[in-house]
Amino acid sequence: MKLVVVSAGLSVPSSTRLLADRLAAATALRTPADVRVVELRDLAVDIAHNLTNGFPGRDLADALGAVTEADGLIVVTPVFSASYSGLFKSFFDVLDKDALAGKPVLVAATGGTARHSLVLEHALRPLFAHLRAVVVPTGVYAASEDWGAEGLPERIERAAGELAALMSGLAATRPAVKDPFAVVPFAEQLAALRPSG
Template sequence: MTKRLVVVTAGLGKPSSTRLLADRLAAATARHAGVDVQVIELRELANDIAQNMVTGFPSPRLGDAVEAVTSADGLIAVTPVFTGSYSGLFKSFFDVIDKDALTGLPVLVAATGGTARHSLVLEHAMRPLFAYLRAVVVPTAVYAASEDWASGGEGALASRVDRAAAELAALLGTRPGRPASTADPVFPGERAAEDATEVVPFAQQLAALAVER
């Protein structure tokens, strides 16, 4: 079965170097594995995301985007760097997704910026974000500065893109089944162990300690 790869790009311009990097990563992943690619441009959902943040209810367009991400076999997430971190639009989109909905999802993180000195955003901001969401982030993250495009995106950038794409392709299809609810996933044998364990209320435990004294 062909795997579903969703690409989330938070570039604001048109054309956008962020979208260009996202497209290269998607194409490289497709070379390593058969995938159906869906691209989500967050700039087109900016108003919907803002409304969801204040009302708690997604528009149909935003709901479709969230469903695409949470049901995907793999995700490529690309953001421009703003003030040393991911953009507010990028963060807001992932804020409206349930914190358990990306559990086990293979993710490739990438970013674009004006200079190479912003490249640490991948490690101090993006990787921790998806680790918190319990996604599986591939080892190689990709950062593209303005100078990387001077040679048409070839050389070192092309090598990083291909390596990261290969890592993501290798993880496609490995995501465990999504839990029926937003609670933590239950693995085989875990439920039986929980049912066999008697839960003692905390107040009762405190009372027992008082008697022992």
């Protein structure tokens, strides 16, 4: 199975990436999966170009393909202005609208204060529900004071267990996804538009 982690952390080192890595490790312990991390910081220019010209660069196309082909996703964003970062949202804006349909997704966020923890319910969960993903029940928010404190490791373990269970259960039933970059001859596209009968 393929587990893709999308991290929108901007700094190095990044608490967002740290949370992403802990969630990925906990999930991989429960279900065999090849883990790939997509660092959005490295794709920022390609994402901006894709938004303005409609074409992904090679690196962005590779990342979008990995997300599309994944059996499960872990998505982690820092909180800016009480919501996900603009870079995080822009990445999912350029993703094909059907790429996440039926795909298990674990949502997580980091922030400076616990007061922003509802970002999981008011921003991330609605975004991925709109994209028709299957969002695991437990989201993970880590404020600055959560690192090294009680509670965070347990939330990570619970969320990872839920994602692993969904990945294992849904992988066998998910239909194959068409290659979003495949070239379809015009005659075939036209034939598909004609009414049958």
